Amino acid sequence: MKRLRLSPLLFRRIHKWIGLILGLQFFLWALSGSMMALLDMKQVGGHDAAEIHAHPLPTPDRLIDPARIPGVRQASGLVLRDLAGSPVYEVRTEDGIRLFGAHDGHPIRIDAALAKAAASQMTEAPIRDVVALPKPNLEAREHSGPMWRINFADAANSSAYVSAETGRVLVMRGDTWRTWDFFWMLHNMDYVSRTSFNHPLIIFVAFGTLWLSGTGFYLLFKSFGRADFRWLRRRRSRPEAPVTTI
Structure with missing residues (x-):
């Protein structure tokens, strides 16, 4: 039986698909937040x-x-x-x-x-x-x-x-409040009662975002090699110009 090997390639594949799924929710968060901010507060309040x-x-x-x-x-x-x-x-x-x-x-x-x-x-x-x-x-x-x-x-x-x-x-x-309430539903991901912000779905997405951030840092460091820092070694080895006094 072939064992599953935890490698940067495996993390990169999982990171890619989870990033795609969560990226859609990030887009909905940005869209809903922007729309709620653009609506007239007095009309929303009713x-x-x-x-x-x-x-x-x-x-x-x-x-x-x-x-x-x-x-x-x-x-x-x-x-x-x-x-x-x-x-x-x-x-x-x-x-x-x-x-x-x-x-x-x-x-x-x-x-x-x-x-x-x-x-x-x-x-x-x-x-x-x-x-x-x-x-x-x-x-x-x-x-x-x-x-x-x-x-x-x-x-x-x-x-x-x-x-x-x-x-x-x-x-x-009124209609302005109903528009706000629709985007509020998208923002807090409560598609049933539209009142809770700590339901299982949003908790799952929150931990998914945390995992995505952690694996992102891991893959970031794994993507660097010695060749990426060659310019730094060249700068350190460059001889300093002699100082002349008059």
């Missing part, structure tokens, strides 16, 4: 709920006492806030978050119409359609729970994501 211009809340004397609302006494938290121009009580219980009208105490369910009203505070563009999502998609992956996706008929093809539990606008995305 808009979040903090940018909504909420209506001023009425004084407490014009609202119902939260203690009169059934189920509020067992709540672990209560917030008075604006929802599509109307004051509501957001009550946190063991079963989740519940909403009640602050004027009458009636329970509120976030349906398509209310989600559209909440999302309309983000932009004046006309609404194209509304889609119910039982769980977040890639565009709203930072959030959890069921939500509504409201698509607008504007130049950016904007989409607002509204929580089906709280009615809050979670995030708003």
Whole structure:
């Protein structure tokens, strides 16, 4: 049985093919990084709920006492806030978050119409359609729970994501962000969730790059011979010119 001999020729062949494979990923890293840097940061960032211009809340004397609302006494938290121009009580219980009208105490369910009203505070563009999502998609992956996706008929093809539990606008995305997200996927090599930067694939590529660098230095030194340093020996053996004094 012929034994495998570890020689510079073998390392050179392996180095060549691994360099070709990793070189493609290096190209994708450079391309994706350049494209992400060229995109407008403000357009990529989109808009979040903090940018909504909420209506001023009425004084407490014009609202119902939260203690009169059934189920509020067992709540672990209560917030008075604006929802599509109307004051509501957001009550946190063991079963989740519940909403009640602050004027009458009636329970509120976030349906398509209310989600559209909440999302309309983000932009004046006309609404194209509304889609119910039982769980977040890639565009709203930072959030959890069921939500509504409201698509607008504007130049950016904007989409607002509204929580089906709280009615809050979670995030708003556009075509610029979607372009950035595609190149972000290529950059961090997470082709499934697009969130992890320490998954097995990128770890494998990182160690492959380290091996490629090590073998590259090995082959670099192996490629030199004595003839390459002949000019240095000639320079050392050259006699110095005599110094004459006047």
